[in-house]
Amino acid sequence: MNFPILTTLIFLPLISSIFIFLSKGQKNDNSAIYISLFSSLATFILSLFVWFSLDLSSSDFQFLEEKSWINDFIKFKLGVDGISILFIVLTTFITPICIISCVNSVKTRIKEFLIAILILETFMLGVFCSLDLVVFYLFFEAGLIPMFLIIGVWGGPKRVYSAFKFFLFTLLGSVLMLAAIIFIYWLTGTTDITQIYEIKIPKEYQNILWLAFFSSFAVKTPMWPVHTWLPDAHVEAPTAGSVILAAILLKMAGYGFLRFSLPMFPLASEYFTPLIFTLSIIAIIYTSLVALMQEDMKKLIAYSSVAHMGYVTLGIFTFTKQGIEGSIFQMISHGLISAALFLCVGVVYDRLHSRMISTYGGLVNYLPKYSFLFIIFALAGLGLPGTSGFLGEFLVLTGAFQKNYLIAMIATFGVVLGAAYMLWLSKRVIFGNTNNSEIKILKDVNKLETLMLVPLGLLVIYFGFYPVPLIDTVNFSVDNLINNYEIAIKSKGLN
Amino acid sequence: MINNLNVLLPEIFLTISIFSALMIGVFIKNSFNLIFNLSSIIILVTIAIIFNNYNSSEKIFLDSFSRDAYSNFFKILILISSLFVLNSSKAFIIDSKLGKFEYPIIILLSILGMFFMVSSNDIILFYLGLELQSLSLYILASIDRDNLRSSESGIKYFVLSALSSGLLLYGCSLLYGFTGSTNFDLIANELNKENIGAVFAMVFILVGLAFKVSAVPFHMWTPDVYEGAPTSITSYFAVVPKVAGLAILIKFMHIPFSNILLEWQTIIIFISLASMILGAVAAIGQTNIKRLLAYSSIGHIGYALAGVATGVISGYESAIVYIAIYVIMNIGAFSCLYLLKKDGEYKEKISDLSGISRKHPIIAISFLVILFSLAGIPPLGGFFAKFYVFTAVLEQKMYALAIIGLLTTVISAFYYLKIIKTIYFDDSVITFDAPKNKFAQLSILISCITLLTFFLYPSALNNIAESLFIY
Numbered sequence: 001m002n003f004p005i006l007t008t009l010i011f012l013p014l015i016s017s018i019f020i021f022l023s024k025g026q027k028n029d030n031s032a033i034y035i036s037l038f039s040s041l042a043t044f045i046l047s048l049f050v051w052f053s054l055d056l057s058s059s060d061f062q063f064l065e066e067k068s069w070i071n072d073f074i075k076f077k078l079g080v081d082g083i084s085i086l087f088i089v090l091t092t093f094i095t096p097i098c099i100i101s102c103v104n105s106v107k108t109r110i111k112e113f114l115i116a117i118l119i120l121e122t123f124m125l126g127v128f129c130s131l132d133l134v135v136f137y138l139f140f141e142a143g144l145i146p147m148f149l150i151i152g153v154w155g156g157p158k159r160v161y162s163a164f165k166f167f168l169f170t171l172l173g174s175v176l177m178l179a180a181i182i183f184i185y186w187l188t189g190t191t192d193i194t195q196i197y198e199i200k201i202p203k204e205y206q207n208i209l210w211l212a213f214f215s216s217f218a219v220k221t222p223m224w225p226v227h228t229w230l231p232d233a234h235v236e237a238p239t240a241g242s243v244i245l246a247a248i249l250l251k252m253a254g255y256g257f258l259r260f261s262l263p264m265f266p267l268a269s270e271y272f273t274p275l276i277f278t279l280s281i282i283a284i285i286y287t288s289l290v291a292l293m294q295e296d297m298k299k300l301i302a303y304s305s306v307a308h309m310g311y312v313t314l315g316i317f318t319f320t321k322q323g324i325e326g327s328i329f330q331m332i333s334h335g336l337i338s339a340a341l342f343l344c345v346g347v348v349y350d351r352l353h354s355r356m357i358s359t360y361g362g363l364v365n366y367l368p369k370y371s372f373l374f375i376i377f378a379l380a381g382l383g384l385p386g387t388s389g390f391l392g393e394f395l396v397l398t399g400a401f402q403k404n405y406l407i408a409m410i411a412t413f414g415v416v417l418g419a420a421y422m423l424w425l426s427k428r429v430i431f432g433n434t435n436n437s438e439i440k441i442l443k444d445v446n447k448l449e450t451l452m453l454v455p456l457g458l459l460v461i462y463f464g465f466y467p468v469p470l471i472d473t474v475n476f477s478v479d480n481l482i483n484n485y486e487i488a489i490k491s492k493g494l495n
Numbered sequence: 496m497i498n499n500l501n502v503l504l505p506e507i508f509l510t511i512s513i514f515s516a517l518m519i520g521v522f523i524k525n526s527f528n529l530i531f532n533l534s535s536i537i538i539l540v541t542i543a544i545i546f547n548n549y550n551s552s553e554k555i556f557l558d559s560f561s562r563d564a565y566s567n568f569f570k571i572l573i574l575i576s577s578l579f580v581l582n583s584s585k586a587f588i589i590d591s592k593l594g595k596f597e598y599p600i601i602i603l604l605s606i607l608g609m610f611f612m613v614s615s616n617d618i619i620l621f622y623l624g625l626e627l628q629s630l631s632l633y634i635l636a637s638i639d640r641d642n643l644r645s646s647e648s649g650i651k652y653f654v655l656s657a658l659s660s661g662l663l664l665y666g667c668s669l670l671y672g673f674t675g676s677t678n679f680d681l682i683a684n685e686l687n688k689e690n691i692g693a694v695f696a697m698v699f700i701l702v703g704l705a706f707k708v709s710a711v712p713f714h715m716w717t718p719d720v721y722e723g724a725p726t727s728i729t730s731y732f733a734v735v736p737k738v739a740g741l742a743i744l745i746k747f748m749h750i751p752f753s754n755i756l757l758e759w760q761t762i763i764i765f766i767s768l769a770s771m772i773l774g775a776v777a778a779i780g781q782t783n784i785k786r787l788l789a790y791s792s793i794g795h796i797g798y799a800l801a802g803v804a805t806g807v808i809s810g811y812e813s814a815i816v817y818i819a820i821y822v823i824m825n826i827g828a829f830s831c832l833y834l835l836k837k838d839g840e841y842k843e844k845i846s847d848l849s850g851i852s853r854k855h856p857i858i859a860i861s862f863l864v865i866l867f868s869l870a871g872i873p874p875l876g877g878f879f880a881k882f883y884v885f886t887a888v889l890e891q892k893m894y895a896l897a898i899i900g901l902l903t904t905v906i907s908a909f910y911y912l913k914i915i916k917t918i919y920f921d922d923s924v925i926t927f928d929a930p931k932n933k934f935a936q937l938s939i940l941i942s943c944i945t946l947l948t949f950f951l952y953p954s955a956l957n958n959i960a961e962s963l964f965i966y
Contacts, residue, residue, distance in 0.1 A: 070879075071954045112856075134882075138873040138950065145867055148912070152920045153852075160920050164912060171872075171908055175901035182882075182889045182897075 004065050005050060006078040009088070010125045012043050013095070017118035020111060036114040037099050040121065044092040051085050056473055059480035061131060061194060070134065074191050077131040082477035083328060086470060087128045087248075087255055090335045094247045095121045097452045098240040101343055104350050104448060105239045106154060113154060117240060120146040124244075127252050133181040133191040133260075140216075140252060141174055147241065147249065155236040162229075162236035169229040173219035180212030184264075197263050197484070210268030213261050220253035221313060224283040227306045234302035235355070239346030242298065246305050246338035251331045254312045258324070262316065263481060266488035269317065276317040277407050283310030284414035291421045297345045297355050300425055301338060304381060307414060308334045314411060315396035319485055323399020324478050329470055330392025333380070333463060337389055340377040340456040344370070347449050351442050357425065362434035367444045371430045373453045380460045382422040383415055388463035502553045502562045505544045505570065506610050512537045513603045520596035527594040531585060534599035538578045538606075545570055558678055559617030565963040566614040568815075569742040573609050576734045576822045577602060583830045583935035584727030590839060591725055593639055601638075602731065605631030609739035613746070618667040618677045621743065625663070625707070629656050632736060636724045648723025655716045656706065663703025669696035670751075682751040694758050700747065701762055708740035710800060711769035714793050721789035726841060729785050730829030733792050734822050741796075741818050745803055745811045749964075756806045763804040768899055770797025775906035779913075784843050787910065788828060791869060794907055795821050801900055802884040805891045812960040813883035819956050820868075820880040820949075827865045827942025830935040834858055836928045845914055850923030858930070859918050861939045868946045870911040871904050876949035883957065 016039030020032045054062055061079035069076040080088065098117055106113045123146070126139030144167055152163035185191050188199045201209065219226045230250075234242045262269050284307050291303035308330065315327030347370060348363070349355055364371040380387035383394075393415060400408035434440065445453065463470060500507065516537070520530045545567050552563040581602060588594055608631060611624030633656065637649020671677055673692035674685035686693055706713040721729045752759055774794020781787040799821065802814030835842045835858075842848075852859035868877035881904065888897045930936060 069953065070882075071957055109853075138878070141873045141878075145872060148915075149863075149919060152916060160916055163920070164909070164916070167912060168905060168909060172902075172905045175905055176898075178882075179885070179889065179897055179901055182886050185886065186890050 005046070006063050006065055006080065006129050009043060009046050009050065009092075010078070010122055010129055012046070012122075013039055013118040013125075014122040015039075017115045017122075020115050020118070032111045032114050033099065033103060036118055037096060039118065040092070040096040040099055043121070043125075044089075044096060047085075047089050047092040050080060051089055051473070054080065054082070054085055054473075056082060057476060059476040064131075073189070074134050074185070075132055076135055077192055077194075078129045078135075079131045079194075080129060082474045083258055083481075084128045084255070086328065086332055086473055087251055088125060090251070090332055091121060091124045091128065091248050094243060094335065094339055097339065097343070097456070098243050100448055100452045101240050101243065101346060104446075105346050109153065113150070113238075113240075116146040116150050117244070120150070120244060124248050124252070128255060131193050133184065133193060133196075136256075136260075137174070137178055137181055140256075141171070143249065143252075144170055147245065150241040150244075151233055151237045154238040154241065157236075158232070159236040162232040165229045166233040169219050169226065170216075173216040173226070176212040177216035180209045183212075184209065193260070193264070200488070201264060203267055206265040206268035207271060210261055210265040210272060213256065213265075214272070217253040217256045217261065218279075220256070221250060221309050222253075222306060223279045223309070223313060224286060224306070227283065227287065230306060231299050231302040234305075234342075235296060235298045239342060239349070242302075242342040242346075243339045246301070246342055247335040250305065250309055251335060254309070254316065254327060254331050257313065257316050258328070258481065262319075263484055266485045269485075270319075270489055273317045273319075276313055277404065280310040280314035280317075281407060281410050281414075283307060284314070284411055285417065288414055288417035288421060292417070292424065294421075295357055297357055297425065297429065298342065299355075300357075300421060301341045301345065301381075304418065304421065305334070305338050307418060308338070310414070311393055311396045311411065314407070315399055318396075318399035318403045319482060320399040320402050321478060321482060322395045322402070324481065325471060325474055326392055326395025326397075326399055328474050328478070329388070329463075329467060330396060332470060333388030333392045333460065336456050336460050336463075337377055337380045337387075340373075340453060340460070341381060343449075343452055343456070344374045344377060347445060347453075348442075352436075352438060357428050359436055360429045360439065361432040361436065362430075363439065363442075364430050365434065366439055366442055369450070370445045373445070373457055374430055375426060376457050376460065378422045378426045380464070382419040386461065386464045388460050388467070390464060391467050499555045501548070502551075502555050503560065504548070505541050506607065506614075508544055509537065509541055509603065509607050509610065512540075513600060513607065516596075516603070517600055520600065526596045527589075527598070530596040531581070531599050534603055535578060535582060537603065538574050538581075542571055542574050545574075554616060556620075557617075558680065559620045560611075560614055561616040562614060565746070566742075568959065568963050569613045569738060570610055572738050572819060572822065573606060573613075573735055576738065576826060577606055577731070579826045579938045579941075580727075580731050580734055580829070583826070583833060583932065583938045584730060585934065586932040587725070587727045587833050587841065590836070590841070591639065591727075593725060593727070595638075598635075598638065601631045601634050605635070606735070609735070612739050613742045615743070616679045616750075618670060618679075618682075622664060622667055625703075625743075626660065628736065628739065629660060629707075632656075632732070635728050635731065636720055638728060639725050642725075644723040645725060648720040651723075652716050652720045659703045659706035659713065662699050666696045666699025666701075666703065669693075669699065672696075679746075679750040683753055686752070686754040690755075694755060697752055697755060697759055698762065701759060701766075704740060704744045704747065705766055708737055708744065708796050708800075709789075709793055710766045710796050711773045711793060712766075714770070714773070717793060718786045718789040721792075722783055722786045726785065726829065726832050726843065729788075730825070730832075733788060733825050733829065737792070737796065738818055738822060741799055741803075741814065744800075745814060748803060748806070749808075749811060760804055760806050763800055764893070764896055767797050767800035767804050768896065770794060770800065771900050771903040772797075775903040775910075778907065778910045781910070782845055784832060784845055784848075784914075787845065787914070788825070791907070791910075792821075792825070794903065795869075797903075798881060798884050798900060801896055802887050804896065805887050805893065807887070807891065808964050809890065810884075810887040811964065812957065813887040815960040815963065816883050816956045817880040819960075820876045820946075823942050823945050824865055824868050824877060827861065827939050827946070828869070830938040830942070831858060831862055831865065833932050833935040834927065834930040834939075836930075837925055838928070842925065842927070845917055847925055848914065848917045849921040849925070850918070851925070851927070852919045853923045854926050855930075858927075861943050862918055863915055864943045864946055866911040866915055870908040872908070874950040876946035879949055879953045 608627030639645035778790035
C-alpha cells in the first residue's frame with residue numbers, strides 16, 4: 001500500500017479547516033458548515049474503508065507509514081490494528097454528528113467553532129493512528145488547544161474556570177509522561193512502540209515508567225481522585241464539546257492503557273493491578289452515588305461517565321480476554337451513549353437554556369419523539385440487555401469474576417446504582433408532572449436533531465443485539481496482547 | 496595579511512559602514528529614514544558576506560579571533576533577528592518620536608560588539624566586545640530621554656550592568672593570573688591540572704554572563720528595563736543580546752572551562768532551576784505584557800541553560816535550538832504589540848487585549864499560536880525546543896532538573912493561558928486602529944508559520960546546530 005491513507009485520514013480535517021479559515025464571507029456561515037460536514041463525512045467514509053480493508057485475521061499493525069522525522073531516530077510512524085481502528089471509526093463517526101449539532105446550538109462565531117472541531121478531529125485521529133511515542137504525545141497534547149478554546153469561548157458562565165482546570169490538570173499529568181517517553185528513548189534507543197514491544201523494558205524501570213504514564217492516563221480517563229475536572233468541563237462546554245469530550249477524548253486514556261501501559265510495562269501493570277482495581281471500584285461506586293445527587297443533567301451524565309470509565313479500567317486490568325474485549329466494547333458503547341445523552345440534553349437546553357433537572361418534567365406529554373429517544377439512551381446508559389451498554393458491562397464483570405470475586409461483586413453493585421440514577425433522571429425529566437408552563441409550548445425534535453440522534457440510537461441497539469463486528473475486529477489484537485502479557489509475566493522480565 | 500583580513504571582513508565592513516552612516520546622518524538633515532534603510536541594507540550585505548564564507552574555520556591575531564561555523568551561525572542569527580526587530584518596530588519608533596538617526600547606528604554598534612563577543616577566542620577580545628555591546632545597550636535603554644521611565648530603566652541597567660561587568664572583568668583577571676594566559680585554548684590546557692583559583696575566576700565570569708542573559712539570581716534589572724524602555728528597544732533587548740550572551744556562555748563552557756565541568760555544572764543547574772521557577776511563578780501576577788514577557792524570557796533562558804547544564808555537545812545543541820526558536824517566538828510576540836495601537840497610543844496592558852478576537856481575529860490567532868508555543872504545547876515550535884532540551888537533560892540522567900523543568904512548564908502555561916483567556920473569552924473593550932505596520936505583520940506571519948509548520952521537519956534546526964561543533 002503506497003498511498004499514505006492514514007496520513008490522508010488524519011490531515012483531511014485539518015486541510016479542510018484551513019479552507020474554512022481562508023474562506024471569505026462572514027455573514028454566509030452556511031458554506032463553512034457544508035465544507036466541514038462534507039470533509040468529516042469524507043473522513044468517515046475513508047475510515048470505514050480502512051476498517052473494511054483491514055486484515056482482521058492478523059494482529060499486526062497495518063497500513064504502516066514511516067517517515068524519518070526527528071534526528072533520524074524518531075520516526076513519524078503510523079499504523080492501525082484491530083483495536084485502534086474502532087476508535088478511529090468512532091472519532092470519524094461522532095465528528096459529523098457534532099457538526100450537525102452546532103447548527104442549532106452554536107450561535108456565535110460558528111466558523112471558528114467548526115475550525116476548532118476539525119482541528120481537534122485531526123489530533124484525535126493522530127492519537128489513535130500513531131505508532132511512535134513522541135508522535136502519540138504530540139497529538140495527545142495538541143488536542144488540549146482546540147478543546148480549551150471550545151470550552152472557553154463557547155462555554156457556559158463558569159467556562160474560564162473549567163477551561164483552565166481542564167487544561168492544567170491534563171498538562172500536569174502529561175508532562176510526566178513526556179519525561180517517561182524521553183527516558184524510554186534513552187533506555188531503548190527508540191520510541192517506535194513496535195520495537196519497544198520486542199526490546200522489553202527492564203524490570204527495575206517498569207514501575208516508575210508505568211506511574212508516569214498512569215499520571216497522564218488517570219487524569220484523562222478520568223479516575224478518582226483526579227476526575228474533578230471532568231464534571232466542570234462537561235457542564236460548561238457547549239454541547240458539541242461535551243460530546244467530543246465524553247465520546248472520544250476520554251477514550252484516549254483507555255486506549256493508552258491498552259496500547260502502552262499493558263504491552264510495554266507488563267510487570268508493572270500486574271504489580272499495580274490492586275491500585276487500579278481499588279480506584280476503579282471507588283470510581284464506580286462513589287461517582288455513581290455522586291451522580292444520584294446531581295441537580296444538573298450534564299453533571300449527572302458527566303459523573304456517570306466517570307463511573308463507566310471505571311468499568312473500562314477495571315476490565316483492562318483483569319488481563320482476561322472477556323475483560324479487555326469488554327472494556328473496548330464498553331468504550332465504544334459509552335462513546336455512543338454518552339454522546340447521545342449529551343446531545344439530548346443539548347436539544348432541550350437549546351430550547352429552554354437550562355440544564356437543571358427541576359426545570360423539566362413530563363416532557364413525554366409534549367415531546368414524545370424526544371422522550372422516546374431519551375429513554376432509549378438512558379436505558380442503554382444503565383446497561384439494559386439489548387443495548388450495547390449491557391454487553392460492555394457484562395463482559396467486564398465476567399472478566400473481573402475470574403480475577404477477584406470481591407471486586408467483581410462490588411462492581412456489580414455499581415450497575416444497580418447506575419440504574420438508580422438513570423431511571424431517577426428519566427423519571428424527573430421525562431415523566432412526572434409538568435410544573436413549568438414553558439414546556440407546553442416546546443417543539444419536538446426537528447429534522448436535524450433526529451438526523452443526529454437516530455443513527456446513534458440504531459447503533460446502540462444494533463451492537464446490543466449483534467456485537468460480532470466489534471468483537472471480531474479486536475479479537476486477534478486482544479489475543480496477541482494477552483499472549484504477550486502472559487509470556488512477559490511468566491518470564492518475569494528475564495529475557 | 497590580506498588573506499587574513501578576509502576572515503575579519505564582516506566586522507570590517509560593519510565598522511566602516513557604521514561610521515559612514517554616522518557621517519551621512521550628521522550632514523544630512525532629517526536623515527532618520529535614510530539611515531534606517533541604509534542600516535537594513537548594511538545588515539543584509541553583512542549577512543551575504545558571512546554566507547559567502549560560511550564554513551571556513553580560521554583563527555587570526557594570535558588566535559584571539561576565530562571565525563568558524565559556530566560564530567557565523569550566531570552572527571547570522573543576530574543579524575536576521577535584528578533586521579526583523581528593527582523593521583517591524585519602525586512605525587513604532589516614528590510614532591514615539593524616537594526617530595533619531597543615531598537609533599539604528601547604535602543598534603549596529605551593539606551588533607558589532609556582539610560579533611566580537613561570539614568570535615572571540617581570548618578573554619580580552621571577549622571583554623571588549625561585551626563592553627561595546629553593553630555601552631550601546633545602556634544608551635538604547637534610555638533613548639527616550641524625555642521619558643522618566645525610560646531614563647530610569649537606562650540608569651538602572653547601567654548601574655547593575657556595570658557592576659556585573661566589573662565582576663566579569665575581575666574574573667577575567669583572576670583567570671589570567673591563575674592560568675597565565677588569555678587565550679581560550681591555552682586556558683583550557685592549563686585547567687587540566689587542579690586549579691582552585693580558576694574556579695573562582697569561573698564563578699565571577701559566570702555571574703557576569705548570567706547577568707547579560709538575565710538568569711536568576713541576576714535578573715533583577717530585566718522586568719524594570721523591559722517595562723521602562725520603549726517597546727522597540729525592549730524587543731531588541733529580549734532577543735538579540737540573549738542570543739549573543741548564550742553563544743559566548745556556551746563557548747566559555749565548551750572551550751576554556753571544559754576541564755572544570757563538574758564545578759560549573761552545579762552552578763548552571765542552580766541558575767537554570769532558579770530561572771525556570773522564578774520565570775514561571777513571578778509572571779503570574781503581572782498585568783503589563785512587556786513585564787510578563789520579561790519574566791517569560793527569564794524562564795526561557797532557564798530552559799536554554801538546562802541544555803547548557805548537561806555539559807555535553809548534544810546539550811549545547813539543544814540550547815542553541817532552543818534560543819533560535821525563542822527568537823522566532825519573541826519576534827512574533829513583540830511584533831504583535833506594535834499592532835495594538837489606539838488613537839496613536841500603543842497599549843501594553845494585558846487587560847487592553849480583552850476580547851480582541853472579535854474585532855481583530857488575525858492578531859488574536861497570532862497571539863494564540865505564539866503564546867501556546869511559548870508555553871511549549873505541541874505541535875508548535877516551542878514544544879520541540881523544550882523536547883530537545885529535556886531529551887539532552889535526561890540523557891545525562893539529570894532527573895531532578897528535567898522533572899522540575901517540566902513541572903514549571905505547567906505553571907508557566909497558566910499565565911500564557913491567562914492572556915489567551917483575555918483575548919478569547921473576555922468581552923471586547925477596545926477596537927484598535929487598523930494595522931498599518933506592514934513589516935510587523937510580515938514578521939508575525941513568518942513567525943507563526945514557522946511555529947505552526949515546525950513539526951513537519953523538526954530536525955532542521957538541529958541539523959544546523961550539529962554542524963556547529965565540528966571544529
